[in-house]
Amino acid sequence: MTNLMVNNLYNVVSLQSFTVFPEYFITLSIIYILIVITLITYNSNGLMLQKAVSECMALTLFMACYLILNDDLTSASYFMDILSFSNAVIYDSLASFTRFWLCFFSGLYFLFVADSLKEQKLTSFEYLIIILFSVLGLLIMCSSNDLLLTYLAIELSSLALYVLASFKKTSSYSVESGIKYFITGAVSSAFFLLGSSFIYGFTGSINFFDFYRMYNASIYDYVMVQWFPGIGYLPSFFFESWLFSFSFRASYARLIEVYDLTFDDLLFGYTIDYFNFVEIGLTLILFSLFIKLAAAPFHLWSLDVYEGSPTSSTIFFAVITKLSILVVLIRLCHMAFFEIKEWWDFYFLSIGVFSIFVGSFGGLKQRKLKTLLAYSSTSHMGYILIAMGSDTFTGVQMALVYMIIYMISSLCVWSILLFLRLKRKNITTKYNKELGDLALLRKSNIPLSLALSLTMFSIAGIPPLVGFLAKLGVFLPLIINSYYLPALASIVFSVVSTFYYIRLIKVLYFENILVGKLYYPINSEKTIILSVLIFALIFLFCNPTLLYLACYKISLALFVDPVTYSSLPIDYPFNK
Amino acid sequence: MANFDYNMMFFFEDSLIKKEYSVLLTFLVIAVLLTIVIIGASYFLVRQNPDPEKLSAYECGFEPYEDTRHTFDVRFCVIAILFIIFDIEIMFLIPWCVSLAKLDLLGFWSMIDFLFELGIGFFYVWYVRALDWD
Numbered sequence: 228m229t230n231l232m233v234n235n236l237y238n239v240v241s242l243q244s245f246t247v248f249p250e251y252f253i254t255l256s257i258i259y260i261l262i263v264i265t266l267i268t269y270n271s272n273g274l275m276l277q278k279a280v281s282e283c284m285a286l287t288l289f290m291a292c293y294l295i296l297n298d299d300l301t302s303a304s305y306f307m308d309i310l311s312f313s314n315a316v317i318y319d320s321l322a323s324f325t326r327f328w329l330c331f332f333s334g335l336y337f338l339f340v341a342d343s344l345k346e347q348k349l350t351s352f353e354y355l356i357i358i359l360f361s362v363l364g365l366l367i368m369c370s371s372n373d374l375l376l377t378y379l380a381i382e383l384s385s386l387a388l389y390v391l392a393s394f395k396k397t398s399s400y401s402v403e404s405g406i407k408y409f410i411t412g413a414v415s416s417a418f419f420l421l422g423s424s425f426i427y428g429f430t431g432s433i434n435f436f437d438f439y440r441m442y443n444a445s446i447y448d449y450v451m452v453q454w455f456p457g458i459g460y461l462p463s464f465f466f467e468s469w470l471f472s473f474s475f476r477a478s479y480a481r482l483i484e485v486y487d488l489t490f491d492d493l494l495f496g497y498t499i500d501y502f503n504f505v506e507i508g509l510t511l512i513l514f515s516l517f518i519k520l521a522a523a524p525f526h527l528w529s530l531d532v533y534e535g536s537p538t539s540s541t542i543f544f545a546v547i548t549k550l551s552i553l554v555v556l557i558r559l560c561h562m563a564f565f566e567i568k569e570w571w572d573f574y575f576l577s578i579g580v581f582s583i584f585v586g587s588f589g590g591l592k593q594r595k596l597k598t599l600l601a602y603s604s605t606s607h608m609g610y611i612l613i614a615m616g617s618d619t620f621t622g623v624q625m626a627l628v629y630m631i632i633y634m635i636s637s638l639c640v641w642s643i644l645l646f647l648r649l650k651r652k653n654i655t656t657k658y659n660k661e662l663g664d665l666a667l668l669r670k671s672n673i674p675l676s677l678a679l680s681l682t683m684f685s686i687a688g689i690p691p692l693v694g695f696l697a698k699l700g701v702f703l704p705l706i707i708n709s710y711y712l713p714a715l716a717s718i719v720f721s722v723v724s725t726f727y728y729i730r731l732i733k734v735l736y737f738e739n740i741l742v743g744k745l746y747y748p749i750n751s752e753k754t755i756i757l758s759v760l761i762f763a764l765i766f767l768f769c770n771p772t773l774l775y776l777a778c779y780k781i782s783l784a785l786f787v788d789p790v791t792y793s794s795l796p797i798d799y800p801f802n803k
Numbered sequence: 804m805a806n807f808d809y810n811m812m813f814f815f816e817d818s819l820i821k822k823e824y825s826v827l828l829t830f831l832v833i834a835v836l837l838t839i840v841i842i843g844a845s846y847f848l849v850r851q852n853p854d855p856e857k858l859s860a861y862e863c864g865f866e867p868y869e870d871t872r873h874t875f876d877v878r879f880c881v882i883a884i885l886f887i888i889f890d891i892e893i894m895f896l897i898p899w900c901v902s903l904a905k906l907d908l909l910g911f912w913s914m915i916d917f918l919f920e921l922g923i924g925f926f927y928v929w930y931v932r933a934l935d936w937d
Contacts, residue, residue, distance in 0.1 A: 258923050265930050 232327060243311035246318040246370070248298060249291045253363050256287045257356060259803060263363045279303040280352045281341035283603050284359055285424035288334035295327045305395035308784075314434050315373040317558075320784045322370035324627075325554050329369060330636050332547055333362045339642045340539045346648050347395070347537050358543060361387035372715050372782055374423040374512075375431040377555055381419065381519070382630035383436060384548065385412045391540040392532055404535030411518060412530040419515035425508030435563040506570045512559065513574055520552050522578050522612060532629075533601040534659060542641040545604050546634050553611060553630050560615065561623050562785050568618050573618025576713050582609025583717050594662040596644060599727060603686065606724055607633050610701045614712055616761055617704040623782040628774055632697040632767070634683075638758050639682040643675060646753060650745045662734055664751035666745025675749065678761050680732045685764045687720060687728040693767035881933055892921050 244251065308319035337355070344350065364384030371377045388620055389412060393405020427433050430441060514525070521529035531539045560571050586606025594597040607629070614626040644660060647668075668676040685694035698721060703716040767774060810867045836903060860867045899906075 261927060265927055269932075271928055377867065465916070 233696045246309055246316055249294050249330065250363060250366050252291050252294055253359065253366065258357050261356055268352060275350050277344045277350055277352050277355065278341045282356050282556065284336035284355055285334045288330045288337065291330040292327055292334065295323060295330065312374060314436065315337065315376045316370055318370060319373035321557065321781045322802045324590060324781055325369040325550055326366055329362065329365055329547065329550055331673045332638060335455060335638060335756060336542060336547060339645060339753060342750065343539060343645050347539060349394060349537060349539065357387045357390050365548065365551040369554045373437050374426065378423065379677060382416060388544060388548065391543065394540065395537050400535035401537060404532040407528050408532045415518035415705060418511045422508040422515065423510030424793050425504050427770045429504045433551065435558050435600050438563035440788060448489040449480055461648040475696040506567060507562055509571060514557055516552050517578055519547060520608045521583040521605055522608045523605055524587060527599050529605065530598050534595060534597045542645060545600065545641060546790055549608065550630055556615060557623055572616045572618055575612045576710065579609045579612030580614055580713050580716050583720045584613065587720040590724065590727045596660045596662060604637065610698065613717055614704060616715065617708045619708055620782040621707065622704040624778040627778040627781060629697045629701055631774060632693050634765055635760055636682050636685050636694060639678065639757065640758065642666060643756060645678050645750045648747045650747050663745050665734050666740055668736045671746060676735045678757060680735055680763060681761055683728045683731050687725040691768055693771065696768060696771055697769060878936065885928060
């Protein structure tokens, strides 16, 4: 099957596929589940299979997690990333780590959502197939080294999510939120494409490693030259002088800067305006990704979309889509365009601080729980952006740590929101939970209210829980790098946001009313997973070392020289 | 580097940007002016006497029997979307067919895989009775 000979007539399945095994696995499982369940469901039996299909998909995703762990070249990825599919797909520790967490949290998501699909009247199994398509898109985004592949993955994921937001056809809120999400997402993808076209036009390449090499070409870069048959590659200093590599870098950097010289006789001389279109292109791409992250001032779509969509869709938007976009941001800014960090760290810091401001002050007057959590997720994205905006590698490490902790605690909160099913005779209208609905939870479900309050304390950043370490870790790189004003502003605004987190706990425990809402009890599979997540919140405060170490390794491994798959001299096609 | 002429970007009189984009500026100005002329002439020069009889719906001189608006049948939209998808599949098939002799076995099986995936979608659409026209 895999033939490493130069005679490439038989080179059908090449060894490079192992870098995308999880994607292959999930694609095949989508196809298989689609065919089988279509044949079962669309007969005259009328079986509703959504709970079983959801648990089957959770199993599929956990097997994909095992696949990712199995392929992890943990010792090798300190010095080697693997580029495959003509340098479009990269396999390094960042890709491996984030793909694992993505599949893991998606698997947990499917387990949480299995029961509640019937209660929300989302009984078609196609809902779950579309979620799995979105997970596939997010997986590809995590391991892409190319602007084009990133765009394709963003579109695949986002198109699935637009359908998910509007899946409940009987509710006009749902349809309206789908349309809002679609228009916002389409505009942001347009910005992404415009930025990519600027960057391509002025640099001639769409590959992230090419951008890195454009600023940082070194004499150790390998150049493709046919010197002898069988030995295809030489370091560049063998056949040109080593000054070649410096002039290479100088000429590329000069090409992307455009100077506009105008004569202004009022000032007795020339004025120089400086346009660097690569920076403009990068700014457009960054704005596109900020829109998708729901960072302020681009957060307005998320409030209505989270409120109007069915709750199981909202959990997916709020928890799982953010990780891949963070990965794209890390690859763009800390790998590809790291040399111009004075340009983009301004945007990260300003939009981050503004997101924290808007997220903190916007949630103060909210009584609807989903919109409250939407504001809260805007502020969390602000924390992550300011961690990235400090020009340190600690920032990248802490951004990843914060993202993982955000996913754990968000999954806890949203799943508690999902679990609480009203015990009413007939639920015909859409019913989203308000602040007052949680009032007597301390009497009806004591462990659940404890879980919710612990999660709220963690999100607020109160010490014996891991949210405190996450927030501390976010402010630390700013202070290391002497960005005192953003750090001070963020800390002050984070204190403001603790109001609405603690208010939730107050409603749970200290509300003096006599009549509350009655909820169904929660079955034991879901409580086991929820308890493990809550335990993780407390455990990670005592022993966060594993998480910190993994993210530290990733932040160090971002600048490893890659091994292009085709650069191994084994199957280079000489006779093309 | 020798071919890159800084003069082309610096002086606006001879600048490259002016050569490339001045045509577009002319187009934009003419479009806006023409629109203003047409709408302005129609608004200011026409004698307007609105009458309910003139503004009502026309049905061969009679009073209209019923409202002509009806709910949009979504089958048309579904068929249009499916047409786009399979048309794009054909669009990818055509260059592949032409250049198949120069592609090796990998190129062949890649297209077969593409056709297979779209075939799965086609099977699903057929089985779900979205192609039935009743």
